[in-house]
Amino acid sequence: MVERKRIGVLTSGGDCAGLNALLRAVVLRAADYGWQVFGIEQGTLGLMESPPRAQLLEASAFDGSILRRGGTILGTTNTGDPFAFPQLDGDPIDRSEEVIAGYNALGLDALIGIGGDGSLAILNRLAKQGGINFVGVPKTIDNDIGVTEVSVGYDTAVAIATEALDRLQPTAASHRRVMILEVMGRDAGHIALNAGIAGGADVILVPEIPYRIEHIVRKIRSLNEMGRDFALVVVAEAVPNESGNRIVQKYAGGQSRYGGVGHFLGERLAETTHAEVRVTVLGHVQRGAAPNSRDRLMASVFGVHAVDLIEQGRFGRMVAWQDRHVVDFDIDAAVAAPAVVDINGPIVRTARGLGICLGDQ
Ligand code: F6P
Numbered sequence: 001m002v003e004r005k006r007i008g009v010l011t012s013g014g015d016c017a018g019l020n021a022l023l024r025a026v027v028l029r030a031a032d033y034g035w036q037v038f039g040i041e042q043g044t045l046g047l048m049e050s051p052p053r054a055q056l057l058e059a060s061a062f063d064g065s066i067l068r069r070g071g072t073i074l075g076t077t078n079t080g081d082p083f084a085f086p087q088l089d090g091d092p093i094d095r096s097e098e099v100i101a102g103y104n105a106l107g108l109d110a111l112i113g114i115g116g117d118g119s120l121a122i123l124n125r126l127a128k129q130g131g132i133n134f135v136g137v138p139k140t141i142d143n144d145i146g147v148t149e150v151s152v153g154y155d156t157a158v159a160i161a162t163e164a165l166d167r168l169q170p171t172a173a174s175h176r177r178v179m180i181l182e183v184m185g186r187d188a189g190h191i192a193l194n195a196g197i198a199g200g201a202d203v204i205l206v207p208e209i210p211y212r213i214e215h216i217v218r219k220i221r222s223l224n225e226m227g228r229d230f231a232l233v234v235v236a237e238a239v240p241n242e243s244g245n246r247i248v249q250k251y252a253g254g255q256s257r258y259g260g261v262g263h264f265l266g267e268r269l270a271e272t273t274h275a276e277v278r279v280t281v282l283g284h285v286q287r288g289a290a291p292n293s294r295d296r297l298m299a300s301v302f303g304v305h306a307v308d309l310i311e312q313g314r315f316g317r318m319v320a321w322q323d324r325h326v327v328d329f330d331i332d333a334a335v336a337a338p339a340v341v342d343i344n345g346p347i348v349r350t351a352r353g354l355g356i357c358l359g360d361q
Helices: 019-033 044-048 096-105 117-130 154-175 190-198 213-225 261-273 293-311 331-336 346-353
Strands: 006-011 036-040 054-056 110-115 134-138 177-183 203-205 231-236 248-250 256-258 276-281 317-322 325-330
Touching (some): 006 019, 006 044, 019 036, 019 110, 019 293, 036 044, 044 096, 044 117, 096 117, 110 117, 110 293, 117 134, 134 293, 134 331, 154 177, 154 231, 154 276, 190 231, 203 213, 213 231, 213 261, 231 261, 261 276, 293 317, 293 325, 317 331
Parallel strands (some): 006 036, 177 231
Antiparallel strands (some): 036 054, 248 256, 317 325
């Protein structure tokens, strides 16, 4: 008799476009094997509760509508590390055993975790501690997970940032302004660089390339000399100020996130160029959207492969995309080295070839 497995799936870390398409792929592939899929709510928070918060995901509920939807129908969290779980008052505590107990209470044979590098490292650690059969799937708008060329959610985020530049360009030209667009990406400049090229930016600043204000000013002046009286500048959120400090915003509960470099740059450029400068901070707009076709495709490829790994009994793996193929790697190795912008790579070379100022010359 064919074994009817029970597998769990959860989304963890910041949401992005394509997560529901990924859940759909997992459910449809598992149904192909005759297995049951339990969707765990709010990442590991759902497993910490007793009884665990999980819902049976029936293939019949996953018609075509779900793959178009942004966000995650399961919910997620990026603030609930079970090994250092935040307390309202007092030091964080270790709640990892509660998560493992939740997994066991559901009687699961395997778990698929959809996350960024931080979430995947935590889930892998939990899996080792609790003997959980774990498979990881990479998602993040930042596209900073090593070994995979692309993570689910990245392509849509780049498309949104590009569209923002499409909308900023006519208003910049009409008012003869310098328009600055601050984009997300955490410590990697992939969104800024790729959207900047696609959206016709004149200046792109990424955390991987140190910049000097005078180089940006010179670029804006040279545009003026060529008869152009507006400019588009894209800056990644982790680009530091001139003293080398990254600018963060503080939130309740002691959290801090990158944010504010666009306004810093705006003030400096207004002072030095005497141009009218305006700043747009794109923020979470980059995460909340219907996934584009590339993200729907990657989500589908990764979801099917993740279930196939379980069928083959291959655990502790992260699915990945390389050289037009879906592959898989040991999770520890996959998340060990984040993938930042290659400053000697083809995309940076392309930007320079187009005359885009990257702030270093
Ligand atoms: O990692 C995804 C990401 O959107 C980053 O680009 C950004 O720095 C961070 O998450 C924002 O986190 P939060 O959703 O907690 O504000």
